[in-house]
Amino acid sequence: MERPNIPPDSTERTILTAANYVFTAVFALEMFVKVVAKGLWYGKHAYFKNGWNIMDGSLVFVSMVDFMLSFIAFGSPRIFAILRVFRLLRSLRPLRVINRAPGLKLVVQTLLSSLRPIGNIVLICCTFFIIFGILGVQLFKGKLFYCDGPDVESVKNKTDCLADPRNQWINRKYNFDNLGQALMSLFVVASKDGWVEIMYTGLDAVDVDQQVS
Incomplete structure (x- = not known):
């Protein structure tokens, strides 16, 4: 009051x-x-x-x-x-x-x-998160970058993107470039509505320094 x-x-x-x-x-x-x-x-x-x-x-x-x-x-x-x-x-x-x-x-x-058994469950969940986070780093590290600019239809890789000074080669907000970012992305996938965007971004990933398809 x-x-x-x-x-x-x-x-x-x-x-x-x-x-x-x-x-x-x-x-x-x-x-x-x-x-x-x-x-x-x-x-x-x-x-x-x-x-x-x-x-x-x-x-x-x-x-x-x-x-x-x-x-x-x-x-x-x-x-x-x-x-x-x-x-x-x-x-x-x-x-x-x-x-x-x-x-x-x-x-x-x-x-x-109930805190003690809940703590054991949280520990198991964290273990699985770390396992899949490491797997995500191995599969998607450096592959979620994309070119942002006024004309990016013909851009296929980082070199094509930076050839135009108006473009920027930027990373996704949720990515798998390191374990910390991977765990954050997995947490979003498991708990928020943004998991669909992360899923489609992973499906469109090509390779390192390559524009997503």
Whole structure:
């Protein structure tokens, strides 16, 4: 809700500042009560032995630092750059809702537990991408260049193209001249609508320094 162009003395800014102080106090009080009831480090149910409590504690710490920097900033304008960073971290506060909603918490835990098998699948996909990227470099390296100019109907190769100073011998945006470009082209082929153009360009490729047919 907070907009950077709100005047400092406006009603909206005053309400947002007051709400920030209230939420900071409530979150800090909640953390204090939990630490007193469960303990900080020691004990079976200690506060910092639960990952969700660690997240809540981190957000409370960020809010407290932001609270202190807000007062320091009035006397030191240089502190505003650091203050902006901590105000950006306040956007993580909605994550506290996850700990309060059992259904949402279960979904997040399921997603986190699936990261490991997803990582294995991504590794296999990357392996195949590299294999086909190397194959693409072997087959199409330097073969996707074309002549761009006002009259290119009779152009057959790079020499014919550059014979006219108005022409340019340029490469396709997606090509296979190196492994990096090949992987980018394969990613476009696998995920975007531009794969048809890349396919027809590969079909029309002739040879190195030859105009595509």
